[in-house]
Amino acid sequence: MSKGKAKSEEINETIRSEDNWEPVGPTPMPEMSDLRRWDLRLLKTYKPFYSPFCDLCCFCTYGKCDLTGDNKGACGINISGQQGRWALMFALMGCSAHGAHGRHLIDYLIDKYGEDYKIDLGGQVAVEAPHMRTVMGLKPETLGDLRKGIEYVERGIIHGVSATHMGQEGSNIDFESKSLHIGMLDHVAMEVADIAQTIGFKFPTSVAETPLAGLGWGSVDKSKPVVTCVGHNAAVATVMIDHFMKMGTYDQVEVTGICCTAIDNTRYSDKTKIIGPLSKQLFFLRTGIADLIITDEQCVRCDIPDLARATGSALIATSDKISYGLDDVTHKEIDEIVRLITQEGKQVLIRDVDKAGEVAAKVLPIVAKGRKKEITTKEKAQELAKECKACGLCDRVCPNLLNISAATSDVRDGKFEKMADLFAKCIGCGKCEQECPKSIPIITTMQAAASWDTFNIRVGRGPIHDVEIRKVGMPIVLGTIPGIIAIVGCSNYPEEIEEIAEIAEEFAKRKYIVVLSGCAAMAAGMKKDAEGKTIYEKFKPDFDAGGVLNVGSCVANSHITGAAMKVANIFAKLPLRANYEVIADYILNRVGAVGLAWGAYSQKAFSIGTGCNRMGIPVVLGPHSAKYRRLYLSRKEEDDWTVMDGRKKELINTEEPSPEHLSIVVESKERAIITMAKLCIRKNDTAQGRQLKLNHYISLYKQHMGTLPDDLQNFVRNDKDIPIVYKKEVAEYLKSVGWKPKPLLTLPTLIGTYESNIPIDAVVR
Amino acid sequence: MSLPLHYVNVLTGLKGCRVIEDPQALGKIIKKSERPLLVFGPRCPDIFLNGRYAIEYGVDIVKAIGAATCATACTKKKLMEYGILPDSTYDIIEIINHLKDPDWKGVKKQGNHDLVMFLGVRTDLGNQGLSTLKHYAPHLKTVTLCPYVYPHATFSLANLKADKWKEYLEGLIQSLKS
Ligand code: SF4
Numbered sequence: 001m002s003k004g005k006a007k008s009e010e011i012n013e014t015i016r017s018e019d020n021w022e023p024v025g026p027t028p029m030p031e032m033s034d035l036r037r038w039d040l041r042l043l044k045t046y047k048p049f050y051s052p053f054c055d056l057c058c059f060c061t062y063g064k065c066d067l068t069g070d071n072k073g074a075c076g077i078n079i080s081g082q083q084g085r086w087a088l089m090f091a092l093m094g095c096s097a098h099g100a101h102g103r104h105l106i107d108y109l110i111d112k113y114g115e116d117y118k119i120d121l122g123g124q125v126a127v128e129a130p131h132m133r134t135v136m137g138l139k140p141e142t143l144g145d146l147r148k149g150i151e152y153v154e155r156g157i158i159h160g161v162s163a164t165h166m167g168q169e170g171s172n173i174d175f176e177s178k179s180l181h182i183g184m185l186d187h188v189a190m191e192v193a194d195i196a197q198t199i200g201f202k203f204p205t206s207v208a209e210t211p212l213a214g215l216g217w218g219s220v221d222k223s224k225p226v227v228t229c230v231g232h233n234a235a236v237a238t239v240m241i242d243h244f245m246k247m248g249t250y251d252q253v254e255v256t257g258i259c260c261t262a263i264d265n266t267r268y269s270d271k272t273k274i275i276g277p278l279s280k281q282l283f284f285l286r287t288g289i290a291d292l293i294i295t296d297e298q299c300v301r302c303d304i305p306d307l308a309r310a311t312g313s314a315l316i317a318t319s320d321k322i323s324y325g326l327d328d329v330t331h332k333e334i335d336e337i338v339r340l341i342t343q344e345g346k347q348v349l350i351r352d353v354d355k356a357g358e359v360a361a362k363v364l365p366i367v368a369k370g371r372k373k374e375i376t377t378k379e380k381a382q383e384l385a386k387e388c389k390a391c392g393l394c395d396r397v398c399p400n401l402l403n404i405s406a407a408t409s410d411v412r413d414g415k416f417e418k419m420a421d422l423f424a425k426c427i428g429c430g431k432c433e434q435e436c437p438k439s440i441p442i443i444t445t446m447q448a449a450a451s452w453d454t455f456n457i458r459v460g461r462g463p464i465h466d467v468e469i470r471k472v473g474m475p476i477v478l479g480t481i482p483g484i485i486a487i488v489g490c491s492n493y494p495e496e497i498e499e500i501a502e503i504a505e506e507f508a509k510r511k512y513i514v515v516l517s518g519c520a521a522m523a524a525g526m527k528k529d530a531e532g533k534t535i536y537e538k539f540k541p542d543f544d545a546g547g548v549l550n551v552g553s554c555v556a557n558s559h560i561t562g563a564a565m566k567v568a569n570i571f572a573k574l575p576l577r578a579n580y581e582v583i584a585d586y587i588l589n590r591v592g593a594v595g596l597a598w599g600a601y602s603q604k605a606f607s608i609g610t611g612c613n614r615m616g617i618p619v620v621l622g623p624h625s626a627k628y629r630r631l632y633l634s635r636k637e638e639d640d641w642t643v644m645d646g647r648k649k650e651l652i653n654t655e656e657p658s659p660e661h662l663s664i665v666v667e668s669k670e671r672a673i674i675t676m677a678k679l680c681i682r683k684n685d686t687a688q689g690r691q692l693k694l695n696h697y698i699s700l701y702k703q704h705m706g707t708l709p710d711d712l713q714n715f716v717r718n719d720k721d722i723p724i725v726y727k728k729e730v731a732e733y734l735k736s737v738g739w740k741p742k743p744l745l746t747l748p749t750l751i752g753t754y755e756s757n758i759p760i761d762a763v764v765r
Numbered sequence: 766m767s768l769p770l771h772y773v774n775v776l777t778g779l780k781g782c783r784v785i786e787d788p789q790a791l792g793k794i795i796k797k798s799e800r801p802l803l804v805f806g807p808r809c810p811d812i813f814l815n816g817r818y819a820i821e822y823g824v825d826i827v828k829a830i831g832a833a834t835c836a837t838a839c840t841k842k843k844l845m846e847y848g849i850l851p852d853s854t855y856d857i858i859e860i861i862n863h864l865k866d867p868d869w870k871g872v873k874k875q876g877n878h879d880l881v882m883f884l885g886v887r888t889d890l891g892n893q894g895l896s897t898l899k900h901y902a903p904h905l906k907t908v909t910l911c912p913y914v915y916p917h918a919t920f921s922l923a924n925l926k927a928d929k930w931k932e933y934l935e936g937l938i939q940s941l942k943s
């Protein structure tokens with residue numbers, strides 16, 4: 001449905017179109033299909049690739065329907081349509097999680113400070129909300145404006161969910177366009193949420209060198225009362241910390257966390273500690289070190305009440321998204337709730353942030369009293385494993401395909417090396433011990449094998465500064481900074497957790513800009529060099545060549561993609577306002593940014609990645625992500641790599657597959673590194689920039705594969721692109737494969753290669 | 766139904782693999798192929814089978830039937846140590862993406878393959894890739910050579926212990942050579 005007059009007026013009012021910070025672009029507050037033509041253009045090159053997890057559909061009572069091969073369901077949908085529907089549903093789940101998180105924060109903060117509370121991200125951040133500006137056309141000034149962002153996202157989500165209903169959308173391509181749209185909205189939602197908490201909780205902003213915070217289960221002082229916050233919403237923890245401070249007891253307690261709440265807690269107070277990512281949730285909670293567990297939302301285990309009961313930890317659930325069937329005591333007086341927890345041992349749900357924070361601060365010292373917190377010793381572990389028959393049933397259920405039986409039977413025999421290796425790769429699902437016919441508590445035995453070292457992480461710094469963008473914009477676009485490597489997402493790692501630090505270091509050493517967030521930012525800090533330094537101590541924290549920075553929790557991912565938008569705006573002077581297509585086209589063709597979600601498991605990671613893809617940022621995924629069922633791939637030799645030369649207004653077949661894929665799963669760390677180096681190549685690279693990028697691609701490829709890349713001919717446009725150190729051998733290789741120079745471009749763009757309302761001149765500045 | 770070794774790969778559907786217990790029978794199937802391809806995954810150089818690595822059995826199979834080769838991940842380097850320069854180095858998802866297209870020219874540019882063997886890929890990733898081929902590549906047969914049931918393959922081995930697997934591979938190679 002095209003927009004009517006009333007709708008246009010509503011949009012103009014929402015975005016205050018008369019404000020003249022920039023002219024309103026072609027797509028203010030786009031609806032589901034307003035950017036469809038851009039999507040279809042992307043999907044023409046980067047075709048959806050499906051690997052169905054289930055051959056059946058069981059969505060409605062017509063089914064189950066077998067969709068294998070050419071079969072259709074009773075409603076007429078085919079297997080591709082069904083996979084597209086899954087993709088849309090994953091994107092919707094992810095976007096909703098961030099959106100509802102943002103909604104909660106905004107409602108809470110508006111209640112506290114009023115809707116006119118000003119957005120101020122400090123002197124270094126003038127372009128405060130690149131996603132809201134680019135997607136909606138709104139330059140938000142207050143909390144009330146942020147609420148408009150969430151309302152816009154909420155509207156999109158309803159529309160998206162409706163399309164997944166039986167007998168609605170059937171085309172896989174249109175499902176993909178819709179999931180790209182929802183992915184885009186997700187970045188708006190994340191941006192809103194992170195700006196809200198940054199201004200509301202006074203998180204660091206406009207500072208690059210944030211402090212280092214304690215990381216790892218070994219960093220927790222268990223002699224103190226320990227509270228562990230699990231999830232992604234730090235609101236309750238901020239109130240609790242305030243109470244500790246008011247009571248003068250903050251230095252007598254340990255405030256710890258798992259997942260993104262932990263990251264955001266350190267942004268509120270760098271004295272708080274991060275235990276680790278989701279993969280260590282079960283392991284840590286099983287130790288019983290937490291005297292009190294506070295759950296909020298997202299990536300929280302569903303069995304925490306059982307875990308807490310088993311170890312004697314107290315539990316307060318604080319989100320109506322995870323109520324656990326607990327008594328809702330929100331309406332009761334604080335003293336009564338404290339009594340219920342401390343005297344009756346009740347686990348409770350408190351939906352009021354301030355009340356939950358105050359109750360937590362009051363109950364912690366009481367519930368901690370007299371609790372014994374002993375880590376399983378080697379002797380105890382051996383005793384626990386003594387019944388192991390090495391039957392291998394545990395191996396069959398391990399989603400990370402680990403050899404648990406060998407490790408457990410070794411523990412039985414008093415040997416712990418294999419269990420230590422297993423622990424490093426374990427994603428903490430607990431399925432193994434559930435399967436064990438001898439009921440061996442395998443996760444508990446890991447306590448005796450795990451390292452209890454202390455690590456550190458740089459506190460999340462929020463948005464990239466405008467002045468940093470001004471400095472690196474040109475080298476990024478010319479290619480002389482070889483790329484931005486964004487390492488993000490969850491902890492479903494295929495191998496050791498240390499791989500994240502190794503990947504980050506490889507690129508930092510090569511002077512890429514390495515940006516981390518969420519669980520990946522934690523994982524990166526969990527490796528020390530010979531001198532005992534983590535990656536955060538070894539590299540500068542600036543958004544610059546060779547910098548390693550942590551932007552913050554999952555919702556801070558919006559600052560990474562926002563930085564790419566800011567390059568288009570601050571460096572290239574392209575207007576952001578309601579100008580999504582032009583900005584995405586700019587990023588796709590000119591900003592060498594690549595995401596790595598090596599352990600992605602959540603629907604949030606899927607929707608974040610999909611949002612990256614719509615704005616032209618490729619994403620590399622670890623092997624588990626094949627279970628997302630959908631990727632966006634090109635076929636370099638077969639596909640058409642024609643773009644428009646924006647200045648000459650000529651279509652040019654570049655023959656260059658850059659970037660080669662938008663979303664790809666790879667199997668090993670080394671292949672991921674090589675793939676990322678390649679995906680940083682952009683058509684806009686100058687000869688000097690291309691030389692540098694190829695230099696890294698060739699050296700990594702040779703190191704791990706033993707030869708020159710066998711697709712090198714695709715990325716050398718002329719002799720000037722050949723890195724000097726490899727000049728001779730590359731020249732010989734190119735000759736052997738019959739390489740010919742490729743046409744040169746002045747300004748690559750997809751605008752003009754498909755039907756669009758955007759004039760080509762819109763990309764020329 | 767033959768359950769996979771790793772339950773994460775359990776079939777949710779009706780069309781599953783045929784488990785071939787007899788290596789001679791599998792040898793016959795493979796020999797019928799006109800343009801076979803063997804995809805080497807990153808695990809095959811590390812799996813040690815009492816005296817030989819799995820990759821060496823793969824190399825023997827390639828040599829016995831002149832199969833085309835694809836080295837995924839970073840297996841190329843290892844394969845070259847065993848004297849084989851792979852015909853292609855697509856990663857696992859990329860080679861599967863190409864195989865879907867019946868008109869693809871294949872890794873040797875002589876036409877798409879009609880039978881693809883896999884050795885040394887993670888079972889979960891491998892099974893996902895095989896699902897793609899089951900649904901989207903009816904023009905080809907897939908064979909898994911690892912000692913696990915792969916429900917989405919056309920032909921799979923059973924879940925075998927290391928010694929039985931070694932025996933099986935030796936029997937298969939013998940049959941291919943005969
Ligand atoms: S939604 Fe369609 S394919 Fe799915 S069960 Fe219903 S009729 Fe069958």
Ligand code: SF4
Nearest residue numbers: 388391392394405436
């Ligand atoms: S299932 Fe239990 S008894 Fe069997 S190998 Fe695993 S730990 Fe040992």
Ligand code: SF4
Nearest residue numbers: 398426427429430432
């Ligand atoms: S808890 Fe760890 S070892 Fe056990 S099944 Fe899960 S991933 Fe495997």
